[in-house]
Amino acid sequence: MSTPASAQPLLNLRGLVKRFGGLLVTDGVDLSIAQGEIHAVIGPNGAGKTTLINQIAGELTSDEGSMELLGHDVTRWPVARRAHLGLGRSYQINSVIGSFTTVENVLLAVQSGPLGGGHNFRFWKPATGPGPLIDRVDEILRMVGLHAERDRPAAVLSYGQQRLIELAMALATEPRVLLLDEPMAGLGPVETERMIELLKRLQPHYAMLLVEHDMHAVFTLASRVSVLVYGRVLICDEPEVVRTSESVREAYLGDEEISA
């Protein structure tokens, strides 16, 4: 699938660089994603995929380059402010709050979003009481298929279900751009298919950056694929081109198979 050239990119990276000491981890990455696009970033372990996501999210400050989100230059913005503008992310390692119920986890994200009215300095009413916030939480839980588990602590849910909470939290801040760091990691084949279906359904509404090792998922979902090797984008093209590219095969596919 290709996007019309006129579509305004929601996320735009220009020459992003990150160094850890003498090590160049992100080496001049350019990338832009429009609404309805799933841009997959693949690459061998240590290629700098998670570093790139952390730079985009704002957890790491970039040494060079700039980043535009929904038309704003957010290069120097802190994490919370970028998230507030419309950047949602899911973590590679589950970071749901185990002692919170499913509802409380997603509510934490919903109340930080546009429905929350800008701040959470509300001290009196129970957070999980009826109202527009909790309605939205239930809506999101139905969307990701977690509604049956709404009142159970996240810690007792299966790994796959926790991944879904993770995704629900990313959606709950009503972002326009989604950063998904290996959403399929640790999922079984059935769960993976379900996650692929879900992401497909969500695709038209977001600009998504997908970091993923599951090549089946990548080539099913991606509208564009960037191959990251040693922090540098080796190739950025449509999935078919990337899959058949000779240089990708040399740099990357030596140790991992693309069999999708």
Next chain:
Amino acid sequence: MVLILAAFALVPLYCWWVDSVYPLTLFGRILVFALAALGLNLALGFGGMVSLGHAMYIGFGAYAVGIGSALGMESGVLQLLLALIATALIAAPLGWIALRTQGIAFIMITLAFAQLFYYVFISLRMFGGDDGMTIQKLSAWGPLTGNKVAIYLSLVAALVLAIWGIARTVQSRFGLVLRATMVSERRVNAVGTPSLPYRLVAYVISAELCAVAGYFLANLTSFVSPAYMAWTLSGELIVMALLGGSATVFGPVVGAVALLLLEEGLKAFTERWALILGPIIVLIVVFLRQGLWGLLSDPSEKPSGGSSGGSHG
């Protein structure tokens, strides 16, 4: 929980019955520390901020009465306001600095500031310095001025209000953010809520409750001294919270009652009471992860950190 609080409210009646004020002093002291531990626990148990300096705020509350009275400002309302404002003015910047750090560094910074003010008050010769000072005129509250029973009963009321307020707060939207920062500040930031302001507000509220406790302590004992601000007292507040169960709202109150009654009981029994008290605390904290109140109110196992936030037993 209602039973424990009701028992406190009945102490004045008991005093009248046995014609002695000693129980009133003893239980008043317990209530003061229950209130302070309750306050500390908002930061400690729900925000993961291990402050080793909260006794300083008890001192501020007490000195607001002592210094106010010595300078002729006897109005109880004004003294209380002075305590609250002074505490906010100190706690806000101190918390702002301390919250940029984590773990041991946070503990050390809160301790360092508390020690700083401890020595400041020791050096205030005109207000008793090291020896402290006797308060000649207690906070003026019209006809109730200096009435120990009235002071005691308002302390009970303050404690009940504080318990109610904190129980609401930890379940509110603010509380949800606060409890989440305890587990993962990163997570909270990633959903678009900057964690620092929420932690800071919780820290300041927690300091204010300690200041109110200090205000009552000065009125109960008619005395203030830098000893109220000693770091060992800050440590005792932490022990109370852990002993009673820091994941619950009411736990610190139970912890304060248990610790001080145990101390009192052992003192009557032997001079080497601390030798017995220490191991008991260690055993309780090690074997009852949820603390005394956690055990009483919720015997079923449950991941700690408390999604329930508190027990409204």
